[in-house]
Amino acid sequence: MHLVEMNNVNRQYGSGRTLFEALHPTDFVLDRGEFIGLTGPSGSGKTTFLTILGLLQSPTQGQILVNGQDVTKMSDSEKTDLRFNKFGFVLQASNLIPFLTVNEQFKLVNKFSHSRRKKINPKELLDILDLKDVADKYPNNLSGGERQRAAIARALYNNPDIILADEPTASLDSKRAEQVVELLAQIAHNSQKAVIMITHDTRLLSATDHVYEMRDGYLRQQD
Ligand SMILES: Nc1ncnc2c1ncn2[C@@H]1O[C@H](COP(=O)(O)OP(=O)(O)OP(=O)(O)O)[C@@H](O)[C@H]1O
Numbered sequence: 590m591h592l593v594e595m596n597n598v599n600r601q602y603g604s605g606r607t608l609f610e611a612l613h614p615t616d617f618v619l620d621r622g623e624f625i626g627l628t629g630p631s632g633s634g635k636t637t638f639l640t641i642l643g644l645l646q647s648p649t650q651g652q653i654l655v656n657g658q659d660v661t662k663m664s665d666s667e668k669t670d671l672r673f674n675k676f677g678f679v680l681q682a683s684n685l686i687p688f689l690t691v692n693e694q695f696k697l698v699n700k701f702s703h704s705r706r707k708k709i710n711p712k713e714l715l716d717i718l719d720l721k722d723v724a725d726k727y728p729n730n731l732s733g734g735e736r737q738r739a740a741i742a743r744a745l746y747n748n749p750d751i752i753l754a755d756e757p758t759a760s761l762d763s764k765r766a767e768q769v770v771e772l773l774a775q776i777a778h779n780s781q782k783a784v785i786m787i788t789h790d791t792r793l794l795s796a797t798d799h800v801y802e803m804r805d806g807y808l809r810q811q812d
């Protein structure tokens with residue numbers, strides 16, 4: 590059974606004369622242990638694809654199975670539950686809560702997570718992501734790179750099966766970017782998780798197992 594399976598999934602925006610298909614009908618499977626890279630020009634549909642796979646928005650048509658369960662038949666609250674416990678998101682717009690410090694972002698996850706799965710030690714995460722010195726700071730007082738790493742730490746903390754990262758290294762210097770990508774690769778390979786990373790930096794794609802390219806709403810596997 591695949592971790593995620595998308596069958597004939599598309600996404601249209603607008604209606605009538607403004608109708609626009611951002612994602613053309615797409616088949617895609619994601620398995621445990623896979624680290625997938627996704628590239629493509631701006632506006633080609635990468636975030637649309639990732640947010641549909643992560644159940645943050647519904648497809649216009651098509652079927653999505655997570656662990657063999659048909660998500661398109663689930664209620665909103667079932668989907669929210671699944672999203673919260675199975676997925677970790679690092680989104681383009683930083684998804685940190687502005688009135689919580691870096692450390693407190695983890696506590697919030699605890700409050701909402703029903704998952705009995707073991708959490709990752711927050712100290713370890715802060716250490717790996719070089720955030721120890723800013724653990725008590727609020728997002729507004731972090732640099733762009735620190736904010737991005739804090740968002741990654743929070744996404745990993747819940748120990749999700751599927752990590753969806755939308756340009757997680759965009760505001761990192763190249764050394765830190767490589768470290769973050771290395772960490773994502775380890776998580777995918779050693780803990781049998783699945784990671785999808787959108788990136789414009791083709792150098793980082795060498796750490797991934799498969800590369801997909803999005804062009805004008807068409808997803809194509811490159812290798
Ligand atoms: N909510 C929306 N309503 C209407 N159009 C949208 C919406 N979200 C995205 N689009 C359009 O769909 C297309 C794909 O957008 P998407 O955000 O998926 O691109 P992307 O590949 O992630 O681009 P980038 O690399 O700039 O982040 C774009 O033309 C965008 O303008």
Ligand SMILES: [Mg+2]
Pocket residue numbers: 635636637681755
């Ligand atoms: Mg995008």
